[in-house]
Amino acid sequence: MKITRRTFIKNTGYVAIGFSMIPETVLSYESCGFEEVIMQDPRVKDWFQVLEDGRILIFTGKMELGQGIRIAIAQVAAEELNMDIDQVEVHLAETKTTPNEGYTAGSRSITQSAMNVRKAAATAADILLETASEKYNLQKQSLILQKGKILNKENGKAYSFPEVLQGKQIEAAIPSEIKLKRKSEYQLVGTPVPRKDILKMVTGEPVYVQDLRFPDMIHARVIRPPAYNSVLEEFKPEKAEKLSTIINIIRKNNFIGILAGDEYQAQKAKEILERDCKWSVPASLPQTDAWKDYIKEISSKSENVESTGNLNFRDNSVKAFYSKPYIMHGSIGPSCAVGFFDGDKLQIWTHSQGVYPLQGAVADLLNINEGKMQVTGVPGSGCYGHNAADDVSAEVAILALENPGKHIRLQWSRSDEHGWEPYGSAMLMELEGNLDKNGKINNWKYELWSDTHSTRPGGRKENLLPTSYYEGTRTGPSQGYLGGAYRNAQPYYTIQNKKIDAHFFEGPLRVSALRSLGAYANIFAIESFMDELAEKAGKDPLEFRLDHLTDQRAIDILNKLKEMTSNLHLAGNEGLGFAFSRYKNTDSYFGAAVKVSREKDQRIRIKNMWGVIDSGEVINPDGLKNQTEGGMIQSASWTMMEEVKFDKTHVTSLDWQDYPIFRIANIPHMEVQIIDRPYEPPLGAGEAAQGATSAAIVNAIYAATGQRVRDLPVKKTFSV
Amino acid sequence: MDKISLTVNSKKYQLETDPETPLLYVLRNQLELNGPKYGCGYEQCGACMVLLDDKAYPSCRIPVSVVQNRDIITLKGLGNRDKLHPVQEAFLEEQAAQCGYCLNGMLISTISLLKENPDPDRAAIDEGLKRVLCRCGTHSRFIKAVEKAAAKSRLR
Ligand code: FES
Ligand code: FES
Numbered sequence: 001m002k003i004t005r006r007t008f009i010k011n012t013g014y015v016a017i018g019f020s021m022i023p024e025t026v027l028s029y030e031s032c033g034f035e036e037v038i039m040q041d042p043r044v045k046d047w048f049q050v051l052e053d054g055r056i057l058i059f060t061g062k063m064e065l066g067q068g069i070r071i072a073i074a075q076v077a078a079e080e081l082n083m084d085i086d087q088v089e090v091h092l093a094e095t096k097t098t099p100n101e102g103y104t105a106g107s108r109s110i111t112q113s114a115m116n117v118r119k120a121a122a123t124a125a126d127i128l129l130e131t132a133s134e135k136y137n138l139q140k141q142s143l144i145l146q147k148g149k150i151l152n153k154e155n156g157k158a159y160s161f162p163e164v165l166q167g168k169q170i171e172a173a174i175p176s177e178i179k180l181k182r183k184s185e186y187q188l189v190g191t192p193v194p195r196k197d198i199l200k201m202v203t204g205e206p207v208y209v210q211d212l213r214f215p216d217m218i219h220a221r222v223i224r225p226p227a228y229n230s231v232l233e234e235f236k237p238e239k240a241e242k243l244s245t246i247i248n249i250i251r252k253n254n255f256i257g258i259l260a261g262d263e264y265q266a267q268k269a270k271e272i273l274e275r276d277c278k279w280s281v282p283a284s285l286p287q288t289d290a291w292k293d294y295i296k297e298i299s300s301k302s303e304n305v306e307s308t309g310n311l312n313f314r315d316n317s318v319k320a321f322y323s324k325p326y327i328m329h330g331s332i333g334p335s336c337a338v339g340f341f342d343g344d345k346l347q348i349w350t351h352s353q354g355v356y357p358l359q360g361a362v363a364d365l366l367n368i369n370e371g372k373m374q375v376t377g378v379p380g381s382g383c384y385g386h387n388a389a390d391d392v393s394a395e396v397a398i399l400a401l402e403n404p405g406k407h408i409r410l411q412w413s414r415s416d417e418h419g420w421e422p423y424g425s426a427m428l429m430e431l432e433g434n435l436d437k438n439g440k441i442n443n444w445k446y447e448l449w450s451d452t453h454s455t456r457p458g459g460r461k462e463n464l465l466p467t468s469y470y471e472g473t474r475t476g477p478s479q480g481y482l483g484g485a486y487r488n489a490q491p492y493y494t495i496q497n498k499k500i501d502a503h504f505f506e507g508p509l510r511v512s513a514l515r516s517l518g519a520y521a522n523i524f525a526i527e528s529f530m531d532e533l534a535e536k537a538g539k540d541p542l543e544f545r546l547d548h549l550t551d552q553r554a555i556d557i558l559n560k561l562k563e564m565t566s567n568l569h570l571a572g573n574e575g576l577g578f579a580f581s582r583y584k585n586t587d588s589y590f591g592a593a594v595k596v597s598r599e600k601d602q603r604i605r606i607k608n609m610w611g612v613i614d615s616g617e618v619i620n621p622d623g624l625k626n627q628t629e630g631g632m633i634q635s636a637s638w639t640m641m642e643e644v645k646f647d648k649t650h651v652t653s654l655d656w657q658d659y660p661i662f663r664i665a666n667i668p669h670m671e672v673q674i675i676d677r678p679y680e681p682p683l684g685a686g687e688a689a690q691g692a693t694s695a696a697i698v699n700a701i702y703a704a705t706g707q708r709v710r711d712l713p714v715k716k717t718f719s720v
Numbered sequence: 721m722d723k724i725s726l727t728v729n730s731k732k733y734q735l736e737t738d739p740e741t742p743l744l745y746v747l748r749n750q751l752e753l754n755g756p757k758y759g760c761g762y763e764q765c766g767a768c769m770v771l772l773d774d775k776a777y778p779s780c781r782i783p784v785s786v787v788q789n790r791d792i793i794t795l796k797g798l799g800n801r802d803k804l805h806p807v808q809e810a811f812l813e814e815q816a817a818q819c820g821y822c823l824n825g826m827l828i829s830t831i832s833l834l835k836e837n838p839d840p841d842r843a844a845i846d847e848g849l850k851r852v853l854c855r856c857g858t859h860s861r862f863i864k865a866v867e868k869a870a871a872k873s874r875l876r
Contacts, residue, residue, distance in 0.1 A: 065819065066818035066820065066856050192815075194812075194815055195817070198815060198816075198820065199801060199812055201817055201820035201823045202795065202811050202812055202827060203796065203798075203799065203801055203804070203808060204753065204755030204796045204824065205754060205801075206754050207754070207820065208757075210757065210758065219749075244738065262738070262749070263745050267761075329855075331821075331855060332757075332765060332853055333757055333758065334758070380819075380821075381821035381855075382818055382855055382856045413761065414761055414762060414764075622815055626858070629857060629858075629860055630856045630857035630858055631857065633857030633859060634855065634856070634857045637857075655764060656762070656764040656853060657764060661853060661855065663853065664849045664862070664863070665846040669860075670860040
């Protein structure tokens with residue numbers, strides 16, 4: 001990929017136009033336990049600039065992760081300005097260039113960045129009209145925006161944006177009250193505008209950070225020790241050094257990096273060094289058959305999430321104990337980054353979800369002034385949360401500093417990624433409930449056990465994998481975001497008496513944010529248990545849920561699912577299951593129905609999955625469907641077969657053989673429908689499907705076999 | 721270092737490299753092709769697929785020295801923005817991508833499949849695409865894209 005800076009308008013002066021200014025916008029981003037990003041005094045030019053050729057460039061602080069944020073943002077901007085979609089370019093997260101919108105996480109890309117862009121574009125639209133009216137001495141009311149031009153309705157004369165702005169950008173502040181385009185006039189928003197990047201993907205054009213190429217670029221690899229806390233006892237680089245094109249083998253305490261002219265030689269050197277170097281091998285990971293007891297034992301902190309009414313379990317109650325193992329992000333392309341240090345400034349190209357927090361963390365690690373850094377977001381392979389993107393970027397920064405003057409590309413190997421990424425925490429969920437005489441839930445007691453669900457660097461070095469090796473210390477990650485553990489731990493149903501407690505442990509494996517955090521396991525447990533209670537009440541599981549819902553949008557989801565599955569004929573070996581959730585209890589509504597069968601060879605097969613999603617205003621329905629289907633399929637894979645395994649030394653799930661995921665033959669027939677609510681605010685959607693899909697699967701398995709799976713993955717109980 | 725000659729996308733190349741180097745690294749680094757991707761290096765994920773004499777094959781392990789007499793095709797050799805291969809066209813029209821990292825393997829496998837079976841049913845599609853992993857869960861769109869590509873190819 002050639003790194004050509006877009007030619008911006010050469011004259012970088014800005015027009016400051018008097019406008020009622022309300023200087024502060026709070027950009028709250030995914031609550032991952034870090035400070036919220038507050039953009040002081042947001043300006044139009046922070047999000048919106050006019051290009052020389054009359055098109056516009058929109059800056060987003062978010063990353064493209066395959067969720068289609070670029071096209072959604074382009075749609076929103078083009079809409080406010082009545083432009084064609086091809087007249088809008090989108091610049092992804094880059095420090096010093098785009099606004100700091102924190103992490104691309106928590107399903108916040110649309111609700112946060114796209115909404116900021118909408119406001120910036122609306123402000124720009126108004127200022128463009130205002131400026132033209134002053135400049136050409138015309139009535140503002142006689143001017144309209146059309147296809148990137150300002151049109152005088154009276155005589156049909158058109159003025160381009162650069163012409164009106166005279167080579168300047170709009171510096172005005174974005175007021176808090178802005179007149180937005182009327183939704184009834186929308187042309188682009190709410191329609192399935194195709195993404196522009198797919199053409200590049202299918203033709204093999206450069207798209208990813210992995211595709212970056214610079215003149216004389218050096219290829220790097222980093223050595224992994226046998227265990228998290230291994231200490232280097234004998235460093236033996238001699239054999240590896242003899243390989244051709246090896247430039248340098250860098251050792252800093254327990255951190256070893258290889259630089260080579262040729263990528264394959266770098267990879268070979270990594271394998272040789274991993275064999276030749278001697279490390280201490282602490283056998284510190286717990287091995288036990290009583291895993292659940294062990295987790296309860298090591299839990300040290302508790303937090304009451306909710307207490308409502310008074311629990312009273314005198315009447316016979318139903319109890320159930322559920323569990324979920326460690327699971328991995330498992331990006332198809334292992335993490336990769338490029339670094340360049342010119343002796344003064346450090347530049348990093350990364351697929352990190354947060355360029356600003358990464359910059360802060362690397363500055364902290366290497367003692368560099370952030371003013372001497374630039375971090376540029378370039379898409380990578382889908383990440384689904386905090387994978388090794390930040391780690392590889394920090395490692396390449398270390399190597400770049402050691403070897404200035406050349407671009408260095410560091411590629412993690414498959415076993416690096418499988419064995420060293422931060423996983424989604426294992427969790428236990430214990431439920432107890434009983435019914436009143438009308439068959440409604442009376443008491444509900446929920447306890448969960450979990451490790452943290454975010455150890456994102458957040459501007460601090462401690463959470464970067466290389467830090468402790470590089471510094472030769474034992475500082476592990478600081479305790480992360482505990483709140484993620486009880487995301488969706490509160491049921492969305494009307495229940496009189498409730499008590500919900502979360503218990504925290506520091507488990508053996510490195511963990512962080514994985515798509516939907518604790519919501520996946522919590523919804524799995526709650527929605528499995530709803531079926532168990534429905535059975536106790538002698539009610540149909542769907543009706544039982546409807547009996548406990550008051551929110552009409554939730555009710556609509558279940559009714560839609562009922563309708564979609566109404567003409568279904570189930571064979572004797574088949575079962576149908578349902579589940580519902582509202583993500584974070586404040587975001588998208590989602591319901592899933594799943595049909596499974598027990599095959600002649602006793603295997604459980606998922607045959608159909610139906611999804612219904614309500615995300616309020618939909619910017620791009622095709623993108624929403626794509627992400628929802630993807631979320632359902634990914635969740636089905638987690639639920640059916642995934643579990644990170646480890647022995648007393650380290651993780652042993654080091655490739656796709658040891659950690660299988662769904663292949664195409666596992667994919668059921670899919671149907672996703674959207675309930676569009678254009679006059680409601682947009683709701684985060686990217687993680688909405690994870691939890692309910694898993695519960696619908698086990699509920700369907702119960703319907704087909706009479707056996708309830710409470711311990712994930714399903715593979716532990718049935719062959720899949 | 722050995723002299724190696726390769727035929728890639730109908731062009732002949734003379735290169736110097738360690739003969740053990742897997743084809744993938746040569747394609748990506750020496751020939752600067754972006755189609756084949758590194759995913760695992762173990763022939764487990766299909767990200768690195770190329771057509772070897774019209775058959776999809778992973779390029780991440782096979783030494784470059786053994787494919788000197790083979791006809792190697794990557795995405796770039798199939799079509800470009802102005803003239804797309806029907807399979808590329810079908811994936812584009814179905815918007816069959818999320819992150820898109822697995823797309824190379826899916827497209828190359830589809831082409832290989834359709835050469836052998838111009839009208840594959842679901843079981844044949846499963847067989848044809850089984851080597852390629854997708855983590856984003858875009859599979860249902862891939863299945864539609866393959867069906868569409870088959871229909872397009874039959875029309876040509
Ligand atoms: S990279 Fe070749 S199969 Fe995975
Ligand atoms: S689209 Fe992301 S891996 Fe397939």
